[in-house]
Amino acid sequence: MREQICECYRCRHFDRYYVVNDGRYVKTRYDICLKSKSNVEIHDGCDGFDYYIARKKHDRLLLCDCLNVLLAQISAVRQTLDNELDDEDK
Numbered sequence: 001m002r003e004q005i006c007e008c009y010r011c012r013h014f015d016r017y018y019v020v021n022d023g024r025y026v027k028t029r030y031d032i033c034l035k036s037k038s039n040v041e042i043h044d045g046c047d048g049f050d051y052y053i054a055r056k057k058h059d060r061l062l063l064c065d066c067l068n069v070l071l072a073q074i075s076a077v078r079q080t081l082d083n084e085l086d087d088e089d090k
Contacts, residue, residue: 012052
C-alpha cells in the first residue's frame with residue numbers, strides 16, 4: 001500500500017494565507033494551524049493531522065437535489081394538513 005502523506009497542506013486544520021503580488025494572489029509558505037494555533041510550514045506535520053476531503057461539485061449538487069425533493073414533500077404534507085384544518089373549521 002502507498003504511504004500516506006501527512007503534511008500540513010493536506011490537513012483540514014491548515015488555513016492558507018494569500019498575498020497580492022502584481023495583481024495576483026500568491027500562496028504563502030508559512031500559514032496557520034487552527035488546531036495548534038501556531039504558524040507552520042506547508043510541509044510540516046503533527047499528531048493532530050486530519051485529512052482534508054474535498055467534496056466534489058457533483059456530490060453537492062446531488063445533496064441539494066435530494067434536499068429540494070424532501071422540502072417539496074414536506075410542503076405538500078403541510079398544504080394537505082392546512083386544507084384539512086380549513087375544512088374542519090367550515
